[in-house]
């Protein structure tokens with residue numbers, strides 16, 4: 001997994017609540033058996049005017065000029081700003097893969113759906129929860145100055161804008177550590193293989209029907 | 212100390228805890244389907260790892276399978292690769308799979324309970340958000356992403372943070388004609404789609420206790436639609452009766468032993484929830500969603516709500532976008548909305564009880580002329596067989612419904628069953644998101660009885676209007 005320490009980039013405003021993972025990557029693209037290549041179809045229904053599919057060349061499709069990620073400078077954004085309950089719905093990790101493949105390194109929202117939040121950390125995409133007021137203020141700042149850049153410092157847990165820290169965010173120590181170091185969760189867990197076996201031993205006595 | 216059901220399930224599965232409270236949780240049952248698993252198996256292979264405990268895994272293709280004649284195999288080449296990849300992975304790693312032509316094949320959340328692979332007290336995971344369904348058995352069940360699927364395959368465990376406890380108590384008895392689907396839609400209408408975020412919800416109260424296992428599964432299925440990863444119902448006689456005698460369930464002495472442990476799977480007297488929500492069951496009416504989020508729901512006899520009456524600006528904007536997408540105007544009576552297609556199926560409502568309820572409405576009647584397609588998709592091959600032995604297939608076919616092979620079908624439209632742009636559907640599934648049933652398609656979530664009534668009337672109707 002790609003480590004995340006600090007990142008500075010353009011913020012794209014996606015001004016709707018409850019953006020679900022079906023919207024982030026529609027089901028017709030879930031037939032792939034790979035983890036990569038989903039970026040061109042991120043937000044597909046909103047991004048293109050004509051229908052797409054796994055075997056349709058995206059470069060031949062008409063883009064929706066009204067969709068924010070089609071408008072410069074937001075087509076180069078690496079941070080996404082969204083409203084409440086971002087990433088709700090289907091558990092598809094393809095949604096995170098699509099955002100990462102598009103070039104996003106972080107998503108800022110007042111709240112995230114649980115599964116999406118978890119999936120993000122597994123792929124080096126940092127989900128940042130900020131107060132609804134601060135998020136609202138950021139939407140206004142971007143409207144006043146499209147192309148605004150934010151700087152995120154995971155170590156210090158801060159978000160800065162034009163050289164000034166505008167917010168601090170919370171994150172579990174364990175997740176932060178893994179993200180800063182780009183650690184593989186499975187290898188970490190396998191360090192505790194003995195404890196897993198001891199648990200199985202004990203549980204097998206208590207609840208033998210599970211084994 | 213008095214514990215909630217969730218506390219008990221959690222404590223029973225903690226392998227170790229980190230200083231910050233993150234815990235390593237042991238997984239008893241791992242359900243696998245073709246869409247969210249290929250990358251996990253690939254990751255396993257690349258790292259030279261093997262599944263930790265193969266007998267915890269049950270795999271089934273469901274999302275991509277055709278619901279029409281399968282004798283010629285899957286026509287869509289991309290879907291075909293995905294289903295074949297699952298077959299191949301199961302063979303390579305020695306996993307149990309109910310493949311496409313096995314009578315036990317069906318939607319992953321229908322077949323787990325049906326086979327007794329879902330048991331009280333288990334932790335159950337699947338790379339699918341509606342895994343919450345299995346919580347109906349007094350199990351801790353939740354959806355995971357593909358990286359987590361790989362993690363469970365490799366270690367039999369997951370890193371988790373404990374959720375907070377929420378009780379949703381549905382008190383009193385529901386009126387005749389009000390079903391589990393109406394109860395859960397009413398709950399989501401009350402809580403909102405993010406109301407349960409960060410919580411594990413226990414559903415309780417008389418109206419929940421009164422439900423069959425099928426009904427409890429319908430309720431827990433949609434816990435995720437209220438933002439909660441897990442929903443659950445305490446174990447009682449109904450639970451144990453359902454489990455008894457199923458292929459994967461314990462029997463004989465082992466069952467007696469298990470039953471004793473299962474009887475403890477309820478919230479202790481005096482245990483404290485972080486949040487409690489009480490709902491009056493007697494006030495719940497049959498529900499219909501009008502928008503693009505399951506919380507956008509009203510009673511069948513109501514009108515489409517007006518965003519101008521919503522004080523919260525972000526919410527009002529969301530409502531306007533939803534109305535535009537749905538092609539609806541505020542103030543329109545729900546019963547005036549005409550429907551193009553009807554879908555009875557999905558892991559929410561495709562069990563035998565659901566099909567019986569829909570057939571009851573369809574019996575001796577005819578699908579309205581304006582309905583382009585009314586389809587019934589049983590949740591599994593065994594549900595289909597059972598329905599056929601009761602003659603329900605004939606009831607549907609005579610009324611003008613199509614009777615299909617089991618799978619996810621038009622719940623998410625990954626196969627050929629889908630809505631065309633602008634088409635309106637009365638659907639017994641669980642998500643009315645934009646494009647969920649096909650790009651530009653308009654979904655209204657309802658119970659099986661109301662879906663059948665919509666097919667007969669050609670527009671939304673209560674069963675009493677027929």
Ligand code: SF4
Pocket residue numbers: 273274318319320339341557558559618619622623640641
């Ligand atoms: S029926 Fe629908 S919600 Fe259920 S598992 Fe299949 S696609 Fe998901």
